[in-house]
Amino acid sequence: MPTQDQIREALRAVIDPELRRDIVELEMVRSIDIHPNGVVDVMVSLTTPGCPIRSHFQTGVAQAVRALDGVAHVNVSFDVLSADEKGKLQSKLGRGGLPDGALAQVANVICIGSGKGGVGKSSVTANLAAALTAEGKRVGVLDADVWGYSQPRMFGLGALRPKVNDQRKIVPPVAHDGIKVMSIGFFIEEDAAVVWRGPMLHKALTQFLEDVDWGVLDYLLVDLPPGTGDVSMTLAQLLPQAQFLLVTTPQPVAQKVARRSAEMAHKVRLEIAGVIENMTAFVTPGGERFPIFGEGGGELLANDLDVPLLGKVPLTMALREQADAGIPLVMSDPDDAAAQALRQIARGLVALAPIAPISLPVMQAAAAPSGLDVIPPRPKQPAGMSLPMA
Ligand SMILES: Nc1ncnc2c1ncn2[C@@H]1O[C@H](COP(=O)(O)OP(=O)(O)OP(=O)(O)O)[C@@H](O)[C@H]1O
Ligand SMILES: [Mg+2]
Structure with a gap:
């Protein structure tokens, strides 16, 4: 059976698509439980309860851990980061907080x-x-x-x-x-x-x-x-x-x-x-x-x-x-x-x-992915194209 550390290392392959960092670095791996019969339980902490990328993590975590020798089955469960933990994550990301756009709702x-x-x-x-x-x-x-x-x-x-x-x-x-x-x-x-x-x-x-x-x-x-x-x-x-x-x-x-x-x-x-x-x-x-x-x-x-x-x-x-x-x-x-x-x-x-x-x-x-023109940081107000408003 793999050790906690080996599993943790394997989980570095799971990237949060929004924050673009791995879940270990983001401290989103809440717990890893290894059972003798080859079953591993992994709990991942999400930034919000309804996290739409949940299924992404579900598959990513299961795949990464199952690839390790001796693992027969992976159970993935979720909880939510506390306000404190979210604060820690925000300062870690060092850009004034988790991304928050007009599509927030x-x-x-x-x-x-x-x-x-x-x-x-x-x-x-x-x-x-x-x-x-x-x-x-x-x-x-x-x-x-x-x-x-x-x-x-x-x-x-x-x-x-x-x-x-x-x-x-x-x-x-x-x-x-x-x-x-x-x-x-x-x-x-x-x-x-x-x-x-x-x-x-x-x-x-x-x-x-x-x-x-x-x-x-x-x-x-x-x-x-x-x-x-x-x-x-x-x-x-x-x-x-x-x-x-x-x-x-x-x-x-x-x-x-x-x-x-x-x-x-x-x-x-x-x-x-x-x-x-x-x-x-x-x-x-x-x-x-x-x-x-x-x-x-x-x-x-x-x-x-x-x-x-x-x-x-x-x-x-x-x-x-x-x-x-x-x-x-x-x-x-x-x-x-x-x-x-x-x-x-x-x-x-x-x-x-x-x-x-x-x-x-x-x-x-x-x-921006390579091959795309990168637009310089966006000004606060609609600009550039200036759409004509009523
Ligand atoms: N199931 C359907 N039955 C009858 N007419 C249809 C049907 N689906 C689409 N059309 C008609 O086919 C034409 C093309 O449809 P639509 O404009 O929705 O396609 P589109 O894929 O958005 O086209 P474009 O690639 O030009 O954006 C329209 O005239 C539409 O009314
Ligand atoms: Mg069309």
Whole structure:
């Protein structure tokens, strides 16, 4: 059997993704109990009770300890650092405390992406937002597609100009049933061509995350642009605890492209929560089934990535029409086949992430992954891009 010290040494492999230090250094290993039958109990202390990275620690600790000779089973349990211990940790980190951003009260951040354009990311985002709201959740939608933004239209918010509150935070426009929406579309003239280069993009997204008054949210859904570019990198850097949902059509080709963005997600260490197949077979009112975009892509991709297939959303005319009408289909016609599928996916998401709003820190820009333009320390007020406010 390994000794306490050997186990402690092995636990140095477990890194807190927010604080970017190992849990031994952070003094988050509360106790290690070694039993004669090869069972090891490890208790890890979290900074907050609802720590969204709990499952990250769970797997990391189990893997690190199980790799040691003589260990047959690892039990991982959690408790919370006392106020005193948190204070100690804060002074150790030497930057005036644990990171604390505008997203402090947002419990779950879910990025909706795909490798390919036009597979329904934005439609899925808007409707999941509506479905999660119907489940009683507080939801925000961040349109991270600065080139082809579509959320203002999907929620019928048109050319609104957001206001700035007393704290100099941008107030997100509120759509049906209280969904908070933020999009570059609120700040630029319709049809104006936007040419974003890396640093500007980074700044705009940082502002959307840090200078927008999101308030208390159970979910912040992020509608990604197609592809695996700068936006995803920036978001991964700003939101290391975000989860990724991959949308694919049933076509094997789309699935291959989606795989590429999965690889990107892995590279930037975003957790993939699952796959959604969209544009699954069209079914006529008479029950005849037309698999217009093929079959099976969602299953293939989910199996390939070893993540759940959260649902299949059929092609329906209503889904397309409602996007244009500015009301998510889930709200206007919850019984439509596509709406039903989306509602079920939302329930699946809730089951996957039963987390209540808690402190969820935002990383500072200084820790940019290589290859990304590092923006100098952010000024206190919205600056640089200076979004025009109402
Ligand atoms: N299940 C569906 N049934 C019918 N139409 C759909 C369905 N899903 C999406 N659409 C339609 O397909 C088009 C593309 O959808 P959407 O804009 O949501 O895709 P996207 O992946 O966000 O695209 P982009 O990559 O350009 O951002 C839209 O016109 C939308 O209304
Ligand atoms: Mg889109």
